[in-house]
Amino acid sequence: MSIDPSWRVCPDETTPSHACPTETAVHHAARLLAQDPGRDWRLRDLADLVHLSTSQLGRAFSQRFGMPPIQYLAHLRAHRLAELLIETDLPIGVAMTQVGWRSRGHAARQFTAIVGVSPSAYRRTATQRASLKCPCCGQRSELPR
Secondary structure, eight states: OOOOGGGOOOTTOOOOTTSOHHHHHHHHHHHHHHHOTTSOOOHHHHHHHHTOOHHHHHHHHHHHHSSOHHHHHHHHHHHHHHHHHHHOOOOHHHHHHHTTOSOHHHHHHHHHHHHSSOHHHHHHHHHHHHHOBOTTTOOBOOOOO
């Protein structure tokens, strides 16, 4: 039930100077998505920004990141939504809109598919974990699995 950030590209990541232009464009596309996941992205718009055709971008992006750009964007949004669910008291629908999802139903399906639980279950579990503090020392403890 956790988000694995290992597939993400750091927005500040630099591509080696010996990388081919397509690889550089793919990293640029990933950075654009990471910098503005709330934007209403279209594959054509992203491809235009990195000067590749949509098929070229989709193929190269999938080879590099193991998923197409729009699926990568869903992972970015799910990760950010998970952060908002833990760090804020925003209503779930509002948080979904803030990360770029326009439909609450679509957002819930995407989040559940990526994270493994619904947004409300994720928040509930995270809240339970955060509230388990030792009354003596104040340290947090994990829920038994």
